[in-house]
Amino acid sequence: MKKWLRNNLWRHALAISVALFSLFPLYLVVISSFNPTGSLNLTSFIPREISFANYTLLFHDPRIPYLTWMKNSLIIAGAVAVLSVVIGAASAFAFSRLRFKGKVSGLKLLLLVQMFPAILAISAVYVIMERVQTFAPGIGLGSKPGLLLVYLGGAMGVNIWLLKGFVDTIPAELDEAAKVDGASPMQIYWLIFIPLATPVLSVVMLLSFIGTFNEFILARLFLVDMPDRTIAVGLQSFIGGQYAANWGPFAAGSIIASVPIVAIFLSLQKYIVNGLTAGSVKG
Amino acid sequence: MLVSVFRGKFALVLKLIFLAATSAILGLLAQHALAQGEFAIAIFLIFAILSINFVYLTSKSIPLKFFLPGLLFLLAFVVGPILYTLAMSGFQYQTGNILSKPEAIEQLIKTGVAQDPDQTIFDVTIGKNKAGEISILYLNTTTNVYAISTEKTRTIEPASGVKMNDFDVPSSSPNFTALTTDELGSLDASIPKLKFFYDGEYYLGLEGFQAASLYKQAIRYDEAKDQFVDLATGDIYKDNGRGNFANVNNKEQFLGSVGWRAPIWFEHYTKLFTEKRLRAPFISVFLWTISFAGLSVLTTFALGLLLALALNKAIRGRRIYRSILILPYAMPSVMSILIWGGMFDTEFGAINNLLGTHIAWFQNAAFARAAVILVNLWLGFPYFYLVASGALQAIPSELSEAAAIDGASPRQIFNKITLPLLLKILSPLLIASFAYNFNNFNLIYLLTGGGPIAQLDGDIAGGTDILISYTYKIAFNEGNSDLGLASAISVIIFLLVASISLYGLKKSKVLEDFA
Numbered sequence A: 001m002k003k004w005l006r007n008n009l010w011r012h013a014l015a016i017s018v019a020l021f022s023l024f025p026l027y028l029v030v031i032s033s034f035n036p037t038g039s040l041n042l043t044s045f046i047p048r049e050i051s052f053a054n055y056t057l058l059f060h061d062p063r064i065p066y067l068t069w070m071k072n073s074l075i076i077a078g079a080v081a082v083l084s085v086v087i088g089a090a091s092a093f094a095f096s097r098l099r100f101k102g103k104v105s106g107l108k109l110l111l112l113v114q115m116f117p118a119i120l121a122i123s124a125v126y127v128i129m130e131r132v133q134t135f136a137p138g139i140g141l142g143s144k145p146g147l148l149l150v151y152l153g154g155a156m157g158v159n160i161w162l163l164k165g166f167v168d169t170i171p172a173e174l175d176e177a178a179k180v181d182g183a184s185p186m187q188i189y190w191l192i193f194i195p196l197a198t199p200v201l202s203v204v205m206l207l208s209f210i211g212t213f214n215e216f217i218l219a220r221l222f223l224v225d226m227p228d229r230t231i232a233v234g235l236q237s238f239i240g241g242q243y244a245a246n247w248g249p250f251a252a253g254s255i256i257a258s259v260p261i262v263a264i265f266l267s268l269q270k271y272i273v274n275g276l277t278a279g280s281v282k283g
Numbered sequence B: 001m002l003v004s005v006f007r008g009k010f011a012l013v014l015k016l017i018f019l020a021a022t023s024a025i026l027g028l029l030a031q032h033a034l035a036q037g038e039f040a041i042a043i044f045l046i047f048a049i050l051s052i053n054f055v056y057l058t059s060k061s062i063p064l065k066f067f068l069p070g071l072l073f074l075l076a077f078v079v080g081p082i083l084y085t086l087a088m089s090g091f092q093y094q095t096g097n098i099l100s101k102p103e104a105i106e107q108l109i110k111t112g113v114a115q116d117p118d119q120t121i122f123d124v125t126i127g128k129n130k131a132g133e134i135s136i137l138y139l140n141t142t143t144n145v146y147a148i149s150t151e152k153t154r155t156i157e158p159a160s161g162v163k164m165n166d167f168d169v170p171s172s173s174p175n176f177t178a179l180t181t182d183e184l185g186s187l188d189a190s191i192p193k194l195k196f197f198y199d200g201e202y203y204l205g206l207e208g209f210q211a212a213s214l215y216k217q218a219i220r221y222d223e224a225k226d227q228f229v230d231l232a233t234g235d236i237y238k239d240n241g242r243g244n245f246a247n248v249n250n251k252e253q254f255l256g257s258v259g260w261r262a263p264i265w266f267e268h269y270t271k272l273f274t275e276k277r278l279r280a281p282f283i284s285v286f287l288w289t290i291s292f293a294g295l296s297v298l299t300t301f302a303l304g305l306l307l308a309l310a311l312n313k314a315i316r317g318r319r320i321y322r323s324i325l326i327l328p329y330a331m332p333s334v335m336s337i338l339i340w341g342g343m344f345d346t347e348f349g350a351i352n353n354l355l356g357t358h359i360a361w362f363q364n365a366a367f368a369r370a371a372v373i374l375v376n377l378w379l380g381f382p383y384f385y386l387v388a389s390g391a392l393q394a395i396p397s398e399l400s401e402a403a404a405i406d407g408a409s410p411r412q413i414f415n416k417i418t419l420p421l422l423l424k425i426l427s428p429l430l431i432a433s434f435a436y437n438f439n440n441f442n443l444i445y446l447l448t449g450g451g452p453i454a455q456l457d458g459d460i461a462g463g464t465d466i467l468i469s470y471t472y473k474i475a476f477n478e479g480n481s482d483l484g485l486a487s488a489i490s491v492i493i494f495l496l497v498a499s500i501s502l503y504g505l506k507k508s509k510v511l512e513d514f515a
Helices: A002-033 A053-060 A066-097 A103-115 A118-135 A144-169 A173-180 A185-213 A217-222 A231-240 A247-267 A269-278 B002-006 B008-035 B039-057 B062-088 B101-111 B181-193 B267-274 B276-310 B318-325 B333-343 B350-355 B365-394 B397-405 B410-438 B441-447 B467-476 B483-507
Strands: B113-115 B121-129 B134-140 B145-149 B154-157 B170-172 B176-178 B195-197 B203-206 B211-217 B219-222 B227-230 B236-239 B245-247 B250-254
Touching: A002 A247, A002 B276, A002 B318, A002 B333, A002 B365, A053 A066, A053 A247, A066 A103, A066 A144, A066 A185, A066 A231, A066 A247, A066 B062, A103 A144, A103 B062, A103 B483, A118 A144, A118 A217, A118 B008, A118 B039, A118 B062, A118 B467, A118 B483, A144 A185, A144 A217, A144 B062, A173 A185, A185 A247, A185 A269, A185 B062, A217 A231, A217 B441, A231 A247, A231 B333, A247 A269, A247 B333, B008 B039, B039 B062, B062 B483, B101 B219, B121 B170, B121 B203, B134 B170, B134 B176, B134 B203, B170 B176, B267 B276, B267 B483, B276 B365, B276 B410, B276 B467, B333 B365, B333 B441, B365 B410, B365 B441, B397 B410, B410 B483, B441 B467, B467 B483
Parallel strands: none
Antiparallel strands: B113 B211, B121 B134, B121 B176, B121 B211, B134 B145, B145 B154, B195 B203, B203 B211, B219 B227, B227 B236, B236 B245, B245 B250
């Protein structure tokens, strides 16, 4: 018993205290979402009453286009995830499997470019898209396709890099065998590489989706009108507005928006963790 | 079966249709861009069309067929903006200096007018004369005659034919028909620009729909000498090379409030280090950025590693612990940051409630910084817990077993074997994490907004501002944005982060694996 205490007690103590630290804000959001007074006030750890007022408000108040925000986020993040992986996978394949002149310098350049966070060039992106707006309002500043294009461009560097890391781990024997049999690079790509890489591609797609879903500042600069906003910007406007902070609806909205993300993340954590390290750690 | 999709006529037709459609869309955009005078964008679009058709219609380069789309996106939305940032950093580009020089001159001429000394104002009606030209009908109150003015002419209208409306304003005459309200509505945008002839020196400028005042040009632009002359004082204003026309006798006195983007090369960079007004906030923000990023990596790594060590043994409930511990990482961070912001509220926040204190967390720089680090610890420790757990599994157990046989204590094993190996495996991630936190805009912007700000000299740098949030404030500060300076700081940040990351990568030998 004494030995167990010495060996394991600190482990449980540490894990439990950090677990409480982790859960505290999340617990607070959950009880706030059921609190009809709309504050993030911790008067007691056990809610006095449970009300669904905040949830019904989200779906029934015509001034809060919650479902539209959600739809915007899903469409934009979904499109970025799919398109950036479709485009990025082809590039990653070329960088990983094909031989060509300038490949090493190309990779170094890519490494440099993917280090440049989109936020650094945000004023340039803003000015450029403002100019695009003057001749093509549909894809310029203030339009959803415009934001999509900027996201796609920004996701490209990181995704190609990440995908290349994954692709390197897929054994090359199969496509070499196909090459011997006379298959063209296109055939190898579509018939051998894509089926093999599908699980990997879906993980990067997911990471891309979560990343875009979480993006705040570009979305805020680009999409100003209430019904055009994404969920992150929309929810922020509940508590960042000039009127009093509406924590109740914010909490309810955050819970609905994050439950699917958290669920996906937890169920695929093994793959996601691999993905997080594959970009920079070999092996 | 599947193979046939990639060969044969069907595939070729499909490819041609796709290429034609892409080229048509991009070509149309290029044409619109050209029409607007956006040459750089148009050239890029034409380059895109040519390269797409060349790459997919010939078999010159197979690899390019794979990465051309990605390359074009990178060029358009990453490389392009990087170059643009670099270019902007060399320009005087701020509120008041956002136009091109010809646009600025046009603006100056348009606004460089003066009213007559008596500030005469006439009631007018906007309409059309017999010839169908836009004109105004009014009673000249100084001479007491009715007149119709167009842009070029002024004709006296006999009083007998003029009809007055209910407000005693002349509204129609034999040579003049008033515009209807609808017609006025469609004119609206051009109204401020309309000038009606008066006496050669003065002209009539509209003040809304029902009144006009006497104006004359107060300054004149001399195109040959590229200078303005103030017609009243005779003062000469010359291009000062920094985006404004300045009085030749008083360099500080600019003409009007409009300037243009002028190249000033490296001045933003030198100013950041030589001018105290810019240097002081820049240095303090820079130091805090380094400490913030360093402390963030240190705290998240320490807690993550500790947890990984604690849970590196099959203790009861490990799976549940693990699931709970990674929750902060799984939660969309925008939302959790905002929630933490609410928890630090002075009056109603859970933190003060829990501690029984009444601290104004975000009003005091030290408290605000502590809050920022704590929130980032919450957000970031699961990542290091996860990667450190993975790395611990990867360290071969033979090493520590051998050391144990040789009589090493668990502490010695950890200090001499496990930790050095872990650091070696994780150093690229630690450096990546440093680089990430160096630019952790969302956290600062959404939690404290960079505050608290000591309201001195209109300084905008706050106690928790990191370089990137400071840059954002400079660029998008309402009413006083300085895109040139912001771009210069962006370039500096990029150089810093890139050199830190490249150093780290070199150390971890990732670059050598390319060959």
